[in-house]
């Protein structure tokens with residue numbers, strides 16, 4: 468916004484590792500690419516380990532640090548609380564932030580239970596603060612473009628939604644028992660960590676679920692104690708072992724309101740697949756495929772192409788016409804994982820400046836939590852579960 472004075476928006480961040488880095492980077496880079504109406508100011512970052520949070524403060528460019536997150540929320544010079552801590556802390560921090568009238572950006576999954584997620588959503592809605600949940604894959608240009616194609620009816624009636632989210636970072640039985648493997652902290656395993664993204668993308672692209680059935684497995688039941696050390700790495704391997712209390716893998720069969728059938732697989736045991744978040748959608752007039760590891764490209768098949776010319780063709784979603792692409796580089800000059808977060812925070816600040824509720828928000832967080840809960844109940848009972856649409 469050259470020549471126009473942007474208003475500042477002041478950020479307080481709780482947590483400073485994997486997502487702390489991704490979100491901090493997004494705030495710093497946003498004004499570089501977008502004519503953002505609000506310019507982020509990185510005021511304060513919180514974490515319990517003073518040495519580590521101080522290092523993060525310096526590296527990410529925050530003005531100050533705190534070792535108690537409550538002090539961040541108490542400050543009246545903070546407009547946004549960004550919650551990038553493990554899942555069991557989300558509810559307490561979010562409710563305190565809402566009470567203090569702060570806008571909230573929060574990592575997924577929203578909470579540990581549907582009840583908690585609903586309480587957070589209702590509190591946010593009643594307070595009037597803007598809220599957003601970081602299902603960042605929605606903000607890849609190829610995904611936004613896929614949504615446009617589906618909404619325009621390019622592939623017609625949808626028959627199948629087929630998604631896999633495959634990782635392999637815990638295959639080694641000596642990979643420690645980090646928070647992601649403890650039910651009381653994470654809520655669930657591969658399901659809530661990565662399956663949650665696939666379920667959200669499906670809702671975003673083709674609509675709501677009506678029912679599902681599932682099965683889950685924990686291949687390694689005990690691991691040495693340890694903790695995450697940034698990204699998906701962990702440190703500490705002791706002789707002492709603890710029990711893994713979440714799923715390592717999950718498979719889901721689902722039905723959608725539009726009549727489509729869905730199949731989903733999320734696992735951290737798919738050797739050779741580092742972050743293979745992919746899907747294929749088959750419709751009456753064509754199909755669409757996407758794979759996060761090749762995130763700039765969308766594959767499109769159209770059945771009315773001339774005989775002999777039919778086949779999936781590759782669309783590099785970096786042209787001016789592709790959502791968000793124009794903010795970055797000339798066509799063919801690709802973008803990456805971190806740009807999904809930049810696009811997401813652009814939407815968040817626009818919503819605050821123009822006073823509308825951005826998506827995905829806590830409502831999407833509740834709907835996602837309802838699906839996670841249904842998957843666990845279904846696996847436990849070995850039966851189909853109807854998806855609740857009630858959000859109160």
Ligand SMILES: NC(=O)c1ccc[n+]([C@@H]2O[C@H](COP(=O)([O-])OP(=O)(O)OC[C@H]3O[C@@H](n4cnc5c(N)ncnc54)[C@H](O)[C@@H]3O)[C@@H](O)[C@H]2O)c1
Nearest residue numbers: 482483484485486487514551552553554574575576601695
């Ligand atoms: N959107 C995505 O693609 C994506 C990717 C990874 C993680 N996540 C989500 O982001 C959140 C954080 O995950 P991460 O990978 O950054 O974790 P991480 O382990 O890398 O970092 C967690 C941070 O929270 C801090 N923390 C832990 N317990 C705390 C407590 N009780 N109070 C205050 N701070 C505490 C830690 O010190 C650390 O800074 C989780 O909800 C996770 O599901 C989302």
